[in-house]
Amino acid sequence: MNGRVVVGVDGSPRGLDAVAYSAHAARSRRAALRVVHAFVRPAHLPPGAVSPRPVLEQALETANDLVDEGVRLARTTAAEVSVSGLVVHGEALAVLEAQSRAADLVVVGSRGRGGFEGVLLGSTATGLAAHGRCPVVVVREQTEPYGPVLVGVDGSPAGAAAVRFALAEATRLGAPVVALHAWTTWNAPMPPPQDPSLPYANPPGALAAAEERVLTEALSGLGERYPDVKVEHRVVHGPTRQALIEASRTARLTVVGSRGRGGFTGLLLGSVSQAVLHHAHSPVAVVRG
Template sequence: MSGLVIVGVDGSASSLVAVETAARAALARAATLRVVHAFAGHAPYPPPDPVPVGPGDGGGPRELAEDLLTEAVERARATAPALEIEQSLVTGEPLTVLEAQSRAADLVAVGSRGRGGFVGLLVGSTGMHLAAHGRCPVLVVREQPTPDGPVVLGVDGSRAGERAVDFAFAEAELRKAPLLALHAWTTWNAPLPAPQDPATPYANPPGALAAEEERLLYEAVAGRKERYPGVVVEHRIVHGGTRESLIEVSRSAQLLVVGSRGRGGFTGLLLGSVSQAVLHHAHCPVAVVRGVEAHDRRP
């Protein structure tokens, strides 16, 4: 097998659903699944560098952590019996542990909400942190997906979103699912097209803005059809808010893919308003794919 899919677990129902989803993702990729639990032990503060936990010494919390990990591995085996599975009980703070492990992974999955070390915001502090800082695509499992739904790709036409486009096509091919490429725009978030008459820089014929946004969508996904000939693509232009449009279409999707920060984002922010909104409110699992600039900026 080649490739590695990592899933962070904490014993919550949400993380066990993430285990099942990650197991299916690893099986589709012919990759190894690594089930990871971060364990702080009795120390009031986690060590600065995560280290593997050794054999149990009979301590209650450690035994509970081992049982939790065993349950997650059993869930993964039940989902994909032929899958190669590793398990890792690691001393450290969950955010630090999973961010470090993401450097060697093709995909990291977490539940939308957890308990213990993974307790946080509505979507969970772990999922939000990894979406902003992970070194590979991050899959946050909010709800059970619609099995026969499409893979939905939020398109904004930015260079930072190119990796999200590639990821969405690859996922659609792996899942043998159609791809819905959606671009939502309003007069407030769409740049004005170049004027046809330089003497009248603010004059454009009716429909020019809509035509420009449609062109943006088709250009953003152009060239992938040759690489993924089996993927059936639907292009959809929506005149409306991006966040609202993606959340609504996620009701019937098996996966929603977005970039971490797109067109109009503020330089320096690692997670944009659209990706934050869908992480909180989408009705299916959400994959956040960081862009070229975000990866290249990090040491």
């Protein structure tokens, strides 16, 4: 076995979708799979109270049933994968963040059973994407099993990590990659002037050419490392969020870095990655730099 994939379960439909996805991911990695449920003390019992044993026993039984259901689904989906189950006392985000420290990938559903109706993304998925110590995949309802792996490229350290993750994932899946770089005159740095006597002058097309180079340089040298992956270079003049969300309609997986080159220092999750997590039409992988 090579490493470990962790999936969080809570009994929600998206949680079960996450289990199926994680089983395929573990199989492609030849990794073990751990199905985890975070068990929280029943809310109607105040901290420190002496709990009637049947109440806690029933809650623990439910927690173990959820894990057993996830383990059965994973084994049915990928029989060759070594699958184990674990119930951990604690809040879901803290439990899964701790699990991510020794995992190669953590998978969760986009919304849990405790979320508010109409909310596109649950707090656990959002928090784990920001705080996970390994790549985090958030599974949504809609998927395109035969599409390409889509990756957002922006020249940032997290973006570079996302590109490497996308190419490695495409190699495992036997899928092509669409490397997309979107820019506008508002988010693209101005290239240095080509004529020192005219400090702000650039010929027509200089900005577009500079943005083309961002994509080319981000992919430079990776073809030798991932020779079997066909990569489409796609440069879009337009807002990054809309470009990635639209392109995700035909993707089997959308990969983004946690923070782009235009993010504010200190933010763990940038505005583009948050928008893609909420609105993409495929599972989304968030990769930290």
